[in-house]
Amino acid sequence: MYNDKRIRIIVGHYGSGKTEFSVNYAIKLVEKGKKVALVDLDVVNLYFRSREKEKNLSESGVRVISSSIKASAVDIPAISAEAYAPLQDKTYETILDLGGDPVGARVLGRYHDILKEEDYDMFYVLNANRPETSTLDKTIGYLNAIEGTGRVKITGIINNTHMLKSTTIDDVLKGQKLAEELSKKLEIPIKYIVALEDIAKKLPKxxxxxxxxxxxxxxxxxML
Incomplete structure (x- = not known):
């Protein structure tokens, strides 16, 4: 993970687990002594957003940037101008957590001039247990729509096939098969295979x- 580019954009279908991955990624970077910012750019989904864990993340050393409206009971799709800071400040390892559909990727338009190809990675989080991304054709269609709307290219695939706390090794391997088909078809590498800690220990090496x-x-x- 430490060979990834400084700016990491995390995209994927709603329910793919992209925010959970983003939060874990940010904490792992901090644990390695990195200066980290997690920017919540999700203006689509009202639930399970990284901003909900701002207090915990801040205590862990992660700088969290989200809505410009600082009110926990209010959800307004307004991104703080503060988001520009870690994109331009090269001392930060920056993670952008986007909304869970092509519409969510539209917010990247405002940062298009900053996001140079050599400066970012864009990871597509795949959950093969989601009906909308359960086949190769559906997954490619969704990926292409995100790229087209966001005007940026996906550089890596993340297999995050899960059933929350009920996830099995078979779930992960099912997702891996689809991820490998996607990787071969589009010539995009598989970067990570995400799994709960007890499952990860049992996966083939x-x-x-x-x-x-x-x-x-x-x-x-x-919660289940």
């Missing part, structure tokens, strides 16, 4: 991509 163990920060203990 010869899979394409780096195994990325995660914790469930975005779901409370009482």
């Amino acid at each position: 010869n899979l394409e991509g780096e195994i990325f163990p995660i914790k469930l920060y975005m779901r409370e203990d009482w």
Whole structure:
């Protein structure tokens, strides 16, 4: 993960787990002594957004930037101008967590002049258990729509096939098969294979991509 470019854009269908990945990614970078900013650019979905964990993330050392309206009970699709700072400040490792559909990628338009190809990676988070991304054709269509709307190119695939706390090894391997088909078809590398820590330990070591163990920060203990 430390060979990724300084700016990482995380996209994927709603329910793919892109925000959970973004939060885990940010915390892992901080644990390695990096200066990290997580920018919540999700102006589509009202739930399970990284801004909900701002207090916890800040305590961990992650700078969280989201809505310009600082009110926990209000959700207004207004992105703070503060988001420009970590994009331009090269001392930051920056993660952009986008909304979960092509419409969510539209917000990247305002940063188009900043996002130079050599400066960013854009990772497509794939959950093969989502009906909308369960086949190769559906997944390609969704990926192309995000690229077209955001005017940026996806540089890596993340297999995050899960069923939340009920995820099995078979779920992950099912997603890996689809991710490999997608990678071959579009010539985009598989970067990470995401799984809960206990599942990650049991995965085969010869899979394409780096195994990325995660914790469930975005779901409370009482949630399934």
